[in-house]
Amino acid sequence: MSVVHMEIPAARPGNRERVVELLRTRGALTRADLARLLNVSRATVSTVVAGLHVDGLLVESDSATGGAHQRRGRPGSLxxxxxxxxxxVGIDFGHTHVRVIVADxxxxVLTEQIRVLERDHDARHALRTAVLLTEQALASAEVDRAKVIGAGVGxxxxxxxxxxxxxxSSIAPSWVGLRPAEELGSLLGLPVIVENVGNLGALAEVTWGAGRGAQVAVYIKLDAGVGAGFVLGGRLFRGACGTAAEFGHMTxxxxxxxxRCGNRGCLETYVSVPALLDQLRLHDGAAVSAAEV
Known part of the structure; x- marks a missing residue:
């Protein structure tokens, strides 16, 4: 008699990442939700979930009742x-500020720290300030540094x-040529990803906001400057070198x-928040703030 050895098939490495990504972007889901969204079998989902449970990456509640998770029959656990x-850690560099948050x-969001910067600040001073605020934020949130998996920077x-x-020099001249991911990674001792704030705004909107689930979206940010981000096919479109949505200094x-970049007639000189406030002041004869507008 021959003996057949049977083993439970291991989940494809990609399925694990896809499950984590869905839970990250969509929040609580049932096993049935995951199987449907990933177009895989319930058995595959159960294998992936079991592995994530063992690694301590998932928690499970008793049942899904009401809302988007309501189903006929026995409800599944969330x-x-x-x-x-x-x-x-999230770090936001602006023209006149640096903001740091810590989130689980x-x-x-567990805590937030912010520090005002001079408009034409020194880039490396801003990086050191971000490191100081990160240490303060971690202490305030009582987060063990060993549990921090990385920092995202806008x-x-x-x-x-x-x-x-x-x-x-969209932010300040001292930033030109700087490699902030490398510099911050060295200072923080953490993996660091740096992205343009316009792209991050677009990503946030299609993940959580007004464009949630959109495959094609355009995000425009008016602040001290003009920023934008493009989403094509459900993913950020950066162009060959990451500057596809950089049109604030288009003439x-x-x-x-x-x-302030040295050119004439840039879009920013007409539609940035300071430019719009100047136009309102000239029209009304009185100074107004962005908050009042």
Whole structure:
């Protein structure tokens, strides 16, 4: 008699990442939800979930009742990422500020720190300030540094996807040529990803906001400058070097006002928040703030 040895098939490595990504972007889901969204069998989902449970990355509630998870028959248990499994740091560099948050893996912001910067600040001073605020934020949230899986950084300027270097003085002249991911990674001792704030805004909107689930979207941010982000096929479109949505310094009038970049008639000189406030002041004869508008 021959003996047949049977083993439970291991889940494809890609399925594990896809399950984590769905729980990260959509929140609590049942096993049936995951099988439907991934177009795989319930057995495959169960194998992946079991592995994530063993690694402490998932938590499970008793049942899904009401809302989008309501089904006929016996409700399934809800799966979510384990908030205690890790934490992430978010760093937002602006023209006049640096903001740091710490969040858990269930997307809950645990604490926030902010520091005002000079408009034409020194880039390396801003990086050191971000490191200081990160340490303060981790202490405030009582998060063990060993649980921090990395830092995501937003920067209002073009970041070359090939070299990691900041490509223009959109934020401040001292940032040009700097590789902030490398510098911050060294200072923080953490994996760091740097992205343009316009791209991050677009990603946030199609993940959680007004464009949730959209395959094609355009995001425009008006602030001290003009930022934008493009989503094509459900993914960020950066272009060959990461500057596809950089049009704040596109010339709209060659004889227009001088921009802080040195050119004339850039779009930013007409539609950025400071430019719009200046136009309102000239029209109404009184100074107004962005908050009042």
């Amino acid at each position: 799966l979510t990422l384990n908030p205690a499994a890790g934490a992430v 893996l269930a997307h809950r 920067l209002p300027g073009p970041v070359n996807t090939l070299t990691g270097a900041v490509g223009s 709209v009038d060659p004889s227009g006002p001088i921009c």
